[in-house]
Amino acid sequence: MVAMENPHGHAPQGFIRKYIFSLDHKVIGIQYFFLALTAVWVGMFLSLLMRIHLLWPSAVIPLMGEIKPETYLSLLTMHGTIMVFFVLTTAPQGGFGNYFLPIQIGAPDMAFPVLNMLSFWTTFVAFIVMLAAFFVTGGAPLHGWTGYPPLSAVQSAGPGEGLGADLWVTSIAIFCIASLMGALNFITTTLDLRAKGMTLMRMPLTVWSWFITAILGLLAFGVLLSAGILLLMDRNIGTSFYVPLVVVNGQIMGHKGGSPLLWQHLFWFFGHPEVYIAILPGMGVASQVLSTFSRKPIFGYKAMVYAMLAIGFFGFMVWGHHMFMSGMSPYSAFTFSILTMCIGVPSAIKTFNWLGTMYKARIRFQTPMLYAIGFVSLFVSGGLSGPFLAQPVLDIQLHDTYFVVGHFHLIMGVAAIFGMFAATYYWFPKMFGRMMNETWGRIHFFLTLAGTYAIFMPMHYLGMAGGTRRYSDYREVKYLATLIPLHQFMTYAAIITIGAQFIFMINLFWSMFRGPKASDNPWEATTLEWTTATPPPHDNFAGVTPVVYHGPYEYGVPGAAKDYVMQTDPVGVSAH
Amino acid sequence: MGLALMAVIWLITLASTYFFVAKTWWLPVGAAEAAGFIDHQFALTFVIMGVVFLAAQLSLGYFAWKYRDHPGAAPVKYSHGNNRLEIMWTVLTTILFVGLNLMGGPVWASQRWDPPAADSVQVEVTGMQFAWYFRYPGPDGKYGATSPKLMDPSAGGEAAIGLSSSDAAAKDDVVTGTMYLPVNREVDLSLRAVDVIHSFFIPSLRFKQDAVPGLNIHMHIKPTAIGEYEILCAELCGLGHYKMHGVVHVVSQEDFDKWLAAREAEKQ
Numbered sequence: 001m002v003a004m005e006n007p008h009g010h011a012p013q014g015f016i017r018k019y020i021f022s023l024d025h026k027v028i029g030i031q032y033f034f035l036a037l038t039a040v041w042v043g044m045f046l047s048l049l050m051r052i053h054l055l056w057p058s059a060v061i062p063l064m065g066e067i068k069p070e071t072y073l074s075l076l077t078m079h080g081t082i083m084v085f086f087v088l089t090t091a092p093q094g095g096f097g098n099y100f101l102p103i104q105i106g107a108p109d110m111a112f113p114v115l116n117m118l119s120f121w122t123t124f125v126a127f128i129v130m131l132a133a134f135f136v137t138g139g140a141p142l143h144g145w146t147g148y149p150p151l152s153a154v155q156s157a158g159p160g161e162g163l164g165a166d167l168w169v170t171s172i173a174i175f176c177i178a179s180l181m182g183a184l185n186f187i188t189t190t191l192d193l194r195a196k197g198m199t200l201m202r203m204p205l206t207v208w209s210w211f212i213t214a215i216l217g218l219l220a221f222g223v224l225l226s227a228g229i230l231l232l233m234d235r236n237i238g239t240s241f242y243v244p245l246v247v248v249n250g251q252i253m254g255h256k257g258g259s260p261l262l263w264q265h266l267f268w269f270f271g272h273p274e275v276y277i278a279i280l281p282g283m284g285v286a287s288q289v290l291s292t293f294s295r296k297p298i299f300g301y302k303a304m305v306y307a308m309l310a311i312g313f314f315g316f317m318v319w320g321h322h323m324f325m326s327g328m329s330p331y332s333a334f335t336f337s338i339l340t341m342c343i344g345v346p347s348a349i350k351t352f353n354w355l356g357t358m359y360k361a362r363i364r365f366q367t368p369m370l371y372a373i374g375f376v377s378l379f380v381s382g383g384l385s386g387p388f389l390a391q392p393v394l395d396i397q398l399h400d401t402y403f404v405v406g407h408f409h410l411i412m413g414v415a416a417i418f419g420m421f422a423a424t425y426y427w428f429p430k431m432f433g434r435m436m437n438e439t440w441g442r443i444h445f446f447l448t449l450a451g452t453y454a455i456f457m458p459m460h461y462l463g464m465a466g467g468t469r470r471y472s473d474y475r476e477v478k479y480l481a482t483l484i485p486l487h488q489f490m491t492y493a494a495i496i497t498i499g500a501q502f503i504f505m506i507n508l509f510w511s512m513f514r515g516p517k518a519s520d521n522p523w524e525a526t527t528l529e530w531t532t533a534t535p536p537p538h539d540n541f542a543g544v545t546p547v548v549y550h551g552p553y554e555y556g557v558p559g560a561a562k563d564y565v566m567q568t569d570p571v572g573v574s575a576h
Numbered sequence: 577m578g579l580a581l582m583a584v585i586w587l588i589t590l591a592s593t594y595f596f597v598a599k600t601w602w603l604p605v606g607a608a609e610a611a612g613f614i615d616h617q618f619a620l621t622f623v624i625m626g627v628v629f630l631a632a633q634l635s636l637g638y639f640a641w642k643y644r645d646h647p648g649a650a651p652v653k654y655s656h657g658n659n660r661l662e663i664m665w666t667v668l669t670t671i672l673f674v675g676l677n678l679m680g681g682p683v684w685a686s687q688r689w690d691p692p693a694a695d696s697v698q699v700e701v702t703g704m705q706f707a708w709y710f711r712y713p714g715p716d717g718k719y720g721a722t723s724p725k726l727m728d729p730s731a732g733g734e735a736a737i738g739l740s741s742s743d744a745a746a747k748d749d750v751v752t753g754t755m756y757l758p759v760n761r762e763v764d765l766s767l768r769a770v771d772v773i774h775s776f777f778i779p780s781l782r783f784k785q786d787a788v789p790g791l792n793i794h795m796h797i798k799p800t801a802i803g804e805y806e807i808l809c810a811e812l813c814g815l816g817h818y819k820m821h822g823v824v825h826v827v828s829q830e831d832f833d834k835w836l837a838a839r840e841a842e843k844q
Contacts, residue, residue, distance in 0.1 A: 151813060157814060296652045334681065361639075362643065377633060380629065461601035486601070
């Protein structure tokens with residue numbers, strides 16, 4: 001433990017130091033939350049335009065006109081990039097992790113508050129740079145969120161591959177720097193600032209998930225940063241890291257000897273761990289919420305921790321499964337596929353344990369719990385298409401089809417977002433001091449669950465039938481044209497589901513100002529954030545350092561006074 | 577609430593499963609040698625994952641209803657888990673997943689490791705924004721030289737791939753925009769791209785492989801049914817990606833020879 005003089009005894013008074021350039025991890029967490037909330041609406045709006053274009057290719061959109069094929073590709077590029085970086089990476093870790101990791105381990109703040117502020121504002125700059133790509137000549141890039149060179153490296157390869165693509169790469173590089181700063185902070189805080197008695201095996205699974213996510217981020221974002229810098233050099237100063245001799249539109253480009261596959265290796269070395277960066281915090285929240293609302297200890301706490309560690313470990317050894325069709329050696333494809341199947345095992349363990357937690361429980365169905373159960377359902381559905389794609393022989397048919405799109409949207413998109421919804425409904429009272437509306441929460445849940453399944457399940461059918469992804473028009477190819485009814489269904493489902501998100505927004509903002517006042521521990525939960533005031537004071541525990549006596553999920557303890565024992569309760573259960 | 581949740585989860589699960597089982601949308605009819613195994617492996621994986629899917633989703637829904645909190649509910653079973661169960665499902669899942677994977681090895685190897693049969697038909701596929709070109713080496717069995725300097729995509733055909741007229745081996749090369757293949761003979765494909773990455777995808781032949789600038793990738797397939805099959809580009813290659821498609825005509829050996837002879841004659 002580092003003996004730290006608490007520099008946060010006095011809360012800053014000025015508006016700017018308190019709310020804008022704040023060093024308080026709670027304020028920074030809320031800033032990340034609202035940044036991600038803005039980004040998710042941008043990303044969702046782009047997907048709406050895509051779905052509308054697929055159904056009505058010549059529809060005229062106000063202010064945009066007709067969506068051209070290249071505009072469609074820009075939309076999908078920016079949708080993917082914004083969602084992956086500024087939503088799935090930003091909200092679960094930067095948002096909820098920042099706010100609750102220090103409180104859950106009994107610390108007054110993050111280990112490096114200034115670094116924390118810097119990492120938020122750097123992320124903010126990255127977001128602005130990313131959005132700027134829409135407004136430059138040529139518009140946003142069309143190379144997809146994966147940005148494979150030479151398409152992404154040669155300026156004349158398509159509209160948007162000029163300044164727009166430079167801004168895109170630059171934004172990602174800036175984002176990497178922000179994430180590296182954040183990751184360092186999370187790791188140091190978890191290792192050094194735990195309260196007395198908060199051993200590693202007493203940490204809530206949320207803390208474990210943020211901690212492991214931070215390690216993944218530290219190892220993955222450095223690689224993407226380097227890869228991005230090389231791409232910028234290929235684009236602008238004539239290097240040839242990724243580009244061999246190519247002839248674009250009959251013009252010989254000045255490159256020689258580069259390897260397009262190098263980018264793919266570097267990108268996916270980041271890209272696959274990124275999937276777990278997005279989903280691990282969701283797993284943590286689902287575990288926390290399932291245990292709390294089942295009124296039962298999490299089933300197999302240690303197995304859950306080891307499973308997350310195994311996922312993190314294997315997560316770095318499976319990137320090649322994105323490249324079975326890339327021209328990579330077929331021998332290595334075989335190795336990557338075996339390792340990929342192995343990563344399915346800890347994921348399966350987690351699912352069994354979530355079901356085990358609900359078994360013989362007494363489940364309370366407040367909105368956070370609905371979302372946690374929804375998370376498990378989506379995790380199962382999205383996960384089980386994994387073993388199809390992990391087999392190279394099946395990937396021959398399924399690679400780059402909608403089957404893949406359905407797979408990753410269910411698991412790293414929607415499941416992760418359900419994790420965020422669970423987190424929002426669960427921690428909102430602590431963050432904002434008021435309760436969200438239950439009825440509207442439930443309506444929002446059922447519409448979103450049914451809606452997201454209706455959007456993404458048909459993508460699997462489409463993919464099996466050979467429906468290729470990233471096509472702006474399906475009427476060109478005969479058999480693709482026969483699949484248009486599926487697209488129609490998905491577009492209608494998307495419109496309804498996106499509409500349902502307004503319910504969430506209204507509930508969020510209305511409750512922030514008008515919701516009933518929340519008590520300190522409205523869910524009767526056991527972890528440290530529920531021992532302090534609502535909302536927590538500037539230094540989290542009002543000068544008192546908590547002491548921890550128990551594991552995080554002591555619910556339904558036989559012989560205890562109540563059906564739950566707080567982590568800080570000196571009496572209660574035999575130690576776990 | 578538990579009942580509503582169970583109803584919704586069950587409904588989603590059963591409706592999703594119905595469209596898989598009814599094969600409303602399924603793999604296109606296979607017309608290549610590898611299709612038999614791939615389709616079988618797909619079906620097997622589908623059955624196994626389908627059973628797990630149903631078991632997990634249905635019990636999730638059932639537990640939500642059965643163990644809901646209500647006045648008459650049984651007390652919570654206080655438990656931190658069960659190590660024997662953990663070990664059991666870890667071992668079972670490992671065997672299942674890894675075993676399933678090993679089964680696919682031989683077919684993967686046959687298409688991508690083993691050399692093509694000696695009497696195979698040679699075809700070179702070149703991808704460029706936004707067309708596929710097919711080259712047959714002619715009676716000499718050799719592809720003539722191509723040069724980036726000579727490439728003129730707007731001219732199409734030989735000029736598009738930059739075929740060098742000064743090379744003797746190029747004299748009998750046939751370059752077309754439509755692919756013809758003889759049935760039941762192995763095809764030795766050689767895949768190239770001149771500008772960006774493309775992916776050569778023939779769903780009915782269960783074939784997909786990226787064509788990458790700077791690489792010449794060899795791959796072989798064996799069409800087994802006469803017919804016309806669509807060729808698509810599966811890797812995002814620019815604004816005309818969706819238009820980059822073509823047709824492969826799988827015909828009898830006789831028709832193939834006739835077609836190729838006619839192309840040669842045209843060239844002279």
